[in-house]
Amino acid sequence: MARSTDETFLHEDNAGLIFSPLKFRHLEVKNRLFRSNLAGMFDEYNGYGGHTRLNWEEKFAKGGVGCIISSYTPVAVRGRILIRYAMIDNDDKIPFWREVGKRVHSYDCRFLMQLSHSGRQQDMGGVENQFKKARSSTNQKDFFHGILAQAMTPAEIHEIVEQFAQGARRAREAGLDGVELHGANGYLITQFLSSGINDRTDDYGGAVENRARFALEIVRAIRREVGPDFHLQMKINGVDHNDWLYPWKKKGNTLEDTLAICKMLLDDGKGVDAFHVSSGSTFPHPRNPPGDIPIKPLVRWYGGMLASGVRTRFNFAIFNNPIGGRLFQWLWRFRRGKVIEGINAAYAKYLRDEITKLDPSIKFLCTGGFQHAANIAGAIRDGSCDGVSIARPLIANNDLPQILRTANGPTKQKECTYCNKCLVNDLANPLGCYEVSRYDGDTFDEKWENLIKSVMSVFDPPLFR
């Protein structure tokens, strides 16, 4: 983990920068801390939002972040990654999201909806998708889990472009503050953007301009629906690192490819207002969320995915094997590298430097393990980004913004360990921090009891009391 050792700046300087407002073209956020898109299987099976989701989002607004980016929000049921995620596929979902906005806004916190489509990265498609292949840019299956895919026809592409546009319209009608296109981490938009995945030979494949056509059509369709003054940002991989698991796979997009895509998405000032920089052409990926891969929880909870792909059983056998599991964990750490906190900062800086030369009004967010004021302020100060998005450290400490006001970060015991147990438990259990060592108590049982209390707190208050 990289820790800032730059003592040139006092904590007050760092906090001052972090808690200064961030002004986008059409949106102002009270500080530079964004709750990154972070989900849990909290909603109704059919995509209606649930009461628990309201509690979940409210936790972070109350904790002091300036803006929340919603959980992964499918624009269509075929674009779902996991069941029990609230969707934005129909106008009947607008009332729920309006309530979410209302709750969050009451804490002077902004809320952006992340419009998403899984494409072939459909970990648990649910019964609605049981007999369908996932839609994608390609017929090639997802190389990690072996989820089968079917290359979309131009007509199907246009249908999905429209689904994104309608999703944005619904978000605006729900009173939300903007939308983010999930163009990173291997989901459908990445499947078009990435040279490592997109193998089309039509207008949507080949050169980077063609690969970006799908995303640009979505941006233009959204602008058509929501107008020029509704905040629209794009989450994008700095670099794909598509060969993390199988070295013989293509590497995917380089930083230069990404810069070309970003330039296109500006669309002469009519396109996106901001970029949110991540990396990794799959989810999960050793670089996203950056950290460890916990083998024991993986063996316990990966079973729910066995029916989803044609390589899941193979993966499970690897995870479940004493040698295979350790080798996978070693590969994971090796492919991630040594830096965790600020892992994408260099990519963001390169892109921000180049893009702001063209349009200084464009802002950049950077994600990747941030939980220390010095690192956050350092990234903003050196021009890597204008704000940071945080996920797991906020699960570990919902009140992290308040901590950062007075300290560089949480106390050692309370820090997020980047163990990624939250990630793996999400396949079966309520999303929360599952790192026992972080909890108070003298015995394991005491700590575990406190862990359960913390995880279950999302259900409180209950809907009926």
Add this chain to the structure above:
Amino acid sequence: MNYDPPTPAERVLARHRWIRCFVVLVVLALAIYYLFFVNQYVIAYRNDVDHFKYGSIGSEPNLGLPILVFKALPVLYQDRLGPTGYRRFGMLYDNDKSDLPIGMSRRYVGGVERVWFNCAICHVGTYRLALTDKPTFIYGAPANNLRLYELLKFFLTISADPKFNADNLVAAIDSPTVGGDLNFVQRFIYRRFVFPAVQQGLLELSRQFSFMAKADTPGYGPYFDWGPGRVDTFNPYKAIQFNFPMDARHIGETALNGSSDFPSIWEQHPRDGMHLHWDGNNTSVDERNLSAALGAGVTPVTVDIASIKRVRAWIWDLPPPPFPAPIGTDRDTVAEINRGRALFADYCAGCHGMKDASGQYDYDTARYPHLGQVESWDRIGTDRGRLDSYTPNFAAAQNMLYAGYPWRFTHFRKTDGYASQPLDGIWARSPYLHNGSVPTLRDLLEPAGNRPAKWYRGSDILDIDKVGYRSDGYGSAPGDLFVYDTAVPGNSNRGHEGKDYGTELPAADKDAIVEYMKTL
């Protein structure tokens, strides 16, 4: 309508399942094929002597008989072999309960346990001092009992015998004596696969050995029984390994009858570099060993080098057996031995070496310049058969054997005589001369004319005075022993005679030399 169709992933997995099943089946089939039909299994013996007696050297894949067939044949042919089975051919058994004779080894080849010869078949002798004694085994000595010719003839003749059929074979295997107790599957396998394969193998062997059976056929020379303790080393070798033509136009009567005694195989270390084989055609113990293994049925492909190396290590410094009867220590006997030693030093040691003052056999070729060297036939004058059976063409062919391996033959040469050998343990190497034509050492010191012209061979009762196995038929039923006729081609007892060879010495001096030779 299918109300429970597979998901896309299940459809692919179902396809993969067939592929996986196919791959697993192929892998299993390959594993079974490898484990049962490619890989071979032998019995490993802790003890070097047991390894020598029963360890496989790799002859079974080529010539081996399934063990149940080997055991069934004496039952099936009790009329020809009698109640003692393979003992009729001089094969030795450790005891009455022994499963196989000494010199027969086992190896699982192609899923069947097969048996065939190893080194011990030709290199374990026995002796008795009295008729009623139990034979004592001498490991590394010439197999004085083994009637290899008769044994081979037995195997070769049954191949075309109507009695040798699947029904009779299976019945013999299931007999109480063999105790095969085959189930119906095994019976089916033996009827349909094992028997035809064995019959085919024996027919092929019979074809290769056909020159032996054509003694009375026009165009083929007469071919004579080797008798016990002897083998025609190179003529079968020519026929089997190289397909040499063996008819009268290509090989004369003398060369065709070149049988010779089995040699002893102890103390090989000092022999390395000497001219080995009776005619001295090779100076490498290792090549001689491998060549002898070929004679036992090994092929360059099936040879078990590690096993042969283990035998080699054991015989490298294996000591010869001491004379089994007391040697007199009275003054007269000691004086006689001393006189014999002096005479031996004068007449024999130059070619054969002798024990030094410390009692160790001295193999020093610098001290004994003719030791281990080829003595020209013009001088030695013994039977030419064995010498002529080995030809330059054959030497050239031998030097092509094991091509591509580090142990390829390179030392074989045609010589013009017979090699002088160390005489360590000479008492256990009777009869004498390369063709075993002279029954005792005392007889050998006589001119050829005084040596037995027709005598009984195959006894293991030791004549401790003349030193050699008895040749007078003592203790054996008429017909049990082999009548050795020195008039038969290849059997001549001439040579190794004259003033230089001590045959003109007074009888008392000859007795003294023999008395001394008991101590070698």
